[in-house]
Amino acid sequence: MTELASHYESTQRRYPRERLMILFDIDGTILDMRCMILYVLQAYDRSRGNGFFQNLRISDITVHENTVDRLLARLPLRPEEQEEVLSWYLEQRWTSAAILESHSAFRGALEVIRWFQIQPGTYVGLNTGRPEALRADTLRSLNKLGKDYRVSFTDELLHMNPAGWNEEVESTKVGGVLHFHREGYRIFAMVDNEPDNLKAVSKIDPQQEILLLHANTIFESKRTKMPRRTVSGKVYDLTDLIPEKSLPERIQFVWHGVNDKANLRQFLASDIHWAEFDIRTDPVSNDLILRHDSLENTPQQENEDRLILDDLLYRLHKTGKGIKLDLKGGGTLVDRVLDIVDAYSLDESCLWFNAKVERLRESGFRQLADAHPSAVLQCPVSFLAPLILSAPRKAKEILTMFTDWGINRFSISWLTPDIRQFFDQMDQWGFEVNIYDVPDLEAFLQAVLLMPRSITSDFNFPRWYYYGRGSGENGNYYEYSMR
Structure with missing residues (x-):
């Protein structure tokens, strides 16, 4: 992925006005075909009422989808049973039902595709050895897999094999490259799991403008046929692909x-514009302090740095940085926070309030909205996840009620079950969404690909030279070792 990121950037600089394209093979490159093998074999069990494959696991499958006979030969099956199973497998593996239900993408593959699909002037093409007869099933299956990742595939960007199964595949791959060239795309990379296909494409790219990427999964052709300039890898890693800039x-x-x-x-010291500060009342001094946990639940630690809201705003109000205040209580806390905020005449474009609904209730949110109508006013709504999926109309009524209180952004934890479906529904309804609870850089980048309005993170990303300590929840902080 590092080489791909570098090559893509250099191609963008070299051809700033051209339509750039990355080509992906499908089977064994985007899709883990072991899932299809397992699905069809277990479907055989169900159809026959036996248990030949009930204990078979994905990790047990180390053969290409075209050589399942080798897998069967290793299992305790009689020759006639192997023959019957193989016949069933060959008949069923490319049925519409099997394509729709059994196909599964490699981890990270759809995220990488999503990244390129949201880049300006960049397109993702599919270049497959599948025959034309499977066009409709192929698009239906891939778009089903891609929906939660906001990935979509279109007919005009899919090149298929005009010949039959396993016929002239290398010529088809070359034909796909030439087809997209004729359509006005400049191909900067091609990802395929078969060395033979990469070798064939290398012969029509003497200037070596196409980065050849080998998906080192399970393949039929010999690795020795791979062009020397090919980059091989087994992992679709967003942290290698996406730079902070x-x-x-x-x-x-x-x-x-x-x-x-x-x-x-x-x-x-960072270029991050916004920071979130947890605000609560010190029960002893009555100061408004910055602390995630209450002193009752997490007693003050030895040498604990204590920041006071008034001192913080004095330091920040002329920096131009964005200030997000997470109110850990309601009632008089709202009054006191507003008094201090107003004393510094903060620009509302740099002001953001967050609080739980049960803390501020309607009166507290309306008070904040009346005082600062142009500020961001947010509440977490992860508790609505079951309702979003089961009774969306009711969930929308509740969210609309919250907007009537003045709330203009809703916050969802990345750890919420079915977060992608939850976010997609919120986005379709037109609500601004903040995603929080992203545990690391990979999750942060996955959240970025959903394109929410905002993402709140601890910025514990040493790879990007960010060493965020965390909020101190339960007295815990991130620690880093320098090597």
């Missing part, structure tokens, strides 16, 4: 839990 500008990024001096120093 390429993050979408429309997403607001928020440094979570800036509750101590060390975290504050790092935030102020």
